[in-house]
Amino acid sequence: MATTLAATRTPLTIRGLGGAIRLESLIVLVILIVGLSIASPYFLSLSNAFNILLATSVIGILGFASTFVIAAAGIDLSVGSVLGFSAVVSAISVNAIGLPWPFAILSALLAGAFCGAINGLLIARARIPAFIVTLGMLGVARGAALVLTNGQPVYGLPAPIVWLGQGRPLGVPVPAIVFILVALVTHVVLSSTTFGKYALVIGDNEAAARATGIRVDRHRILLYTLSGTLAGLAGLLFAARVNSGDPTAGTSYELTAITAAILGGTNLFGGRASVIGTLIGALIMGVLQNGLNLLAVSSFYQQMAIGAVLVLAVWLDQINRGRARS
């Protein structure tokens, strides 16, 4: 009994905010902000805060996608590639094909949803492990993006789309606004709807989910479709910001997305997750990256830092459980 108790013991969390948020991650975020404010005179300002939100928006949205999938004890390694594929499809639809600008939005979301639905179908119906399916999609979607563009970015998007990436109404970057809106909506979906609840229950105890009448396979397909659609939205924002559909956009972003979710307290083995937690996790990485930039640290080191943070976050979680067990 003692071991099973320990296995489900929640680490230090703030409950009431609609799920488990790791207190540690909030502390880490605060320490980072305080530390960087001291280390760099440029860090603590409203405009830099907006820069951080802007830089975090794309990986943050991918992080929310990962949160839902990992909540259900799955994994989506393809979000970075699906981002690139969606960015390219979006740019081609309005650039090469010449459709009106709303189709840039529609095609990005549909391209993402399409990839996600294929992931979901292969996982839920063909019963291929999620790790393999989405690793395959990582390759296929990236390859498709390169094939569609011959490896060259598709430059030039309609003005309304460019505004989505570069606009600053009242000084606030549009991607930051989209990011916060997506955070609010996905937070409500995960913490307060049956869709979110069932994702968590499937990740917690799949047999219980089936026994109580939850349609597990259908739900899985929907979860991966959601993940793909959010990756499509992230692709749209990415393309809009750089005013082009770049086939290499989002390379290795899955690493950052998964790290954000895990840092935010999502249980890697399913059953516990929170969007607000992932928001904090993504901000930790956004702040870290911004601070290292301000301190003129090479971006190569940043990638190393992110990888190390992912392993560290999971390790801390294990230590936490080990302590609870003894």
Added chain:
Amino acid sequence: MSLLDLVDVRKSFGPVEALRGVTFSVDAGEAVALLGDNGAGKSTLMKTITGIHRLTSGTIRFAGADLAGQGPGEIRARGIEMIYQDLALARQQDVASNIFLGREPTRRVFGISVIDKPRIEREAEAMIQRLGARVPSVRYLVGNLSGGQQQSVAIARALTFSPKLVIMDEPTAALAVREVEHVLDLVRELKRQGIAVILISHRLTDVFAVCDRVVALRQGQVVADEAIAETSMNAVVAHIVGAA
């Protein structure tokens, strides 16, 4: 006609025939013990009734309706609840969420259908009170409760939606003596209310204490179907092991 009628129910997994023509019935307000050695097909049979397994052939009728092709959710909605041996609880969810799992009442807020959490907590609390279960709070995560408390949550889930038939898989296997009495009292109470019970148990004393009838399975077939009043523990054991 009985509440539950199984006629020549068969279930195969590939070349393996787990159920080889099972026929028996359960009346309303009747407690039937389903006995059999490990591998006799008890679990498969129950999972076929609850819709987790799809039957290969035969018919299952419940309250006048054919259950063929219906999923676990639809069968629960018709009034068959099962309390699983492993309890089938989500350990990282709280007590109230587990009791309402798969049947969450919702309300609309700004056009979004959200789970009515206050109502779930209120009704879960009332159910726990009615069962006299000692669960500290319906907001506790189920994984932090003791085995007996988890059992109470599983029972509360099965009884909250006025079932007509409750299937219990080894409900007393992991319990202390006093908790066993509690479960047996519960079976008597269900019978009194006209609710049928199928009890799967290895503990023959429990079976003889509360059940009206015994159905024994061996190698996927019914080998005995006897009234408790007309049989004995020795006879039942003989049926189970196939000595008679």
